[in-house]
Amino acid sequence: MHRYDRSWRACRWLRRSGAPDDAWHGARGRLTVASLRTAIADIARCHVRICGPVAMAAATQALLGELEIPPSRIACEAFGGTSPTTDEPLDTNxxxxxxxxxxxxxxxxxxxxxxxxxxxxxxxxxxxxxxxxxxxxxxxxxxxxxxxxxxxxxxxxxxxxxxxxxxxxxxxxxxxxxxx
Ligand code: FES
The missing domain is CATH 3.10.20.30 (Beta-grasp domain)
Structure with missing residues (x-):
């Protein structure tokens, strides 16, 4: 990650069921549209790389969809678990x-x-x-x-x-x- 730090603005979140320990003073909780906007003010113009379990990757892609980031600017590497959705189109209703x-x-x-x-x-x-x-x-x-x-x-x-x-x-x- 240190190598990427120089060229990427990385947003680090704890996304596990256990509570972070007292040494952690950063943001807590799930990614949301609001928290992404707060962490990366110009996220609408960014290229985004997602890497993580299938369910997390799908949820993050949905959030990026709400931020109107086109799929062409999202790279996704998902692994483990069952895909939470089929190939159905994004439902924004x-x-x-x-x-x-x-x-x-x-x-x-x-x-x-x-x-x-x-x-x-x-x-x-x-x-x-x-x-x-x-x-x-x-x-x-x-x-x-x-x-x-x-x-x-x-x-x-x-x-x-x-x-x-x-x-x-x-x-x-x-x-x-x-x-x-
Ligand atoms: S929070 Fe664990 S199954 Fe939903």
Missing amino acids: DYPLRFLPSGTTCVARGTQTVLDAALRSGVTFDQGCLAGVCGRCRIRLVEGEVATGCEAGLSAADKKAGYVLACQTKPRGTVVLADE
Whole structure:
């Protein structure tokens, strides 16, 4: 990385389920459109290289899509895990989400996960790996069409009961979810 530091403006984030130790004084949490804009003010003009697990790479590509960075300026090296999406085109429509039993509502873009949209709207959510593995963001899909990614964190019984992983689920229409 030292070699790249001279020519690349690298943005370093901790993206793991464990909490960073006290020695870390940088940004914490998931990448978001806002945090990318804050870290790299001229990101809209940058060439971006993504390297990491498939789910992370796909989520980052979606964020870059929201920043309107064309695919021709994004290089991606993804490995490990299951691809969270098919070859379907980028869905930039906005869809209403409703959470039961509270009745809280928010809007999610088709490129956003349910978890991202909920957190941005102040809906509290348990979360851990953000990669579809730990199952902590499990929530039941009551109604609506969704696209799902890695489901390693769900048992066969969970799937049969209609549970999805909020960190791996993107809306494809009006969606109702129940935290139960
Ligand atoms: S946060 Fe771990 S599966 Fe969603």
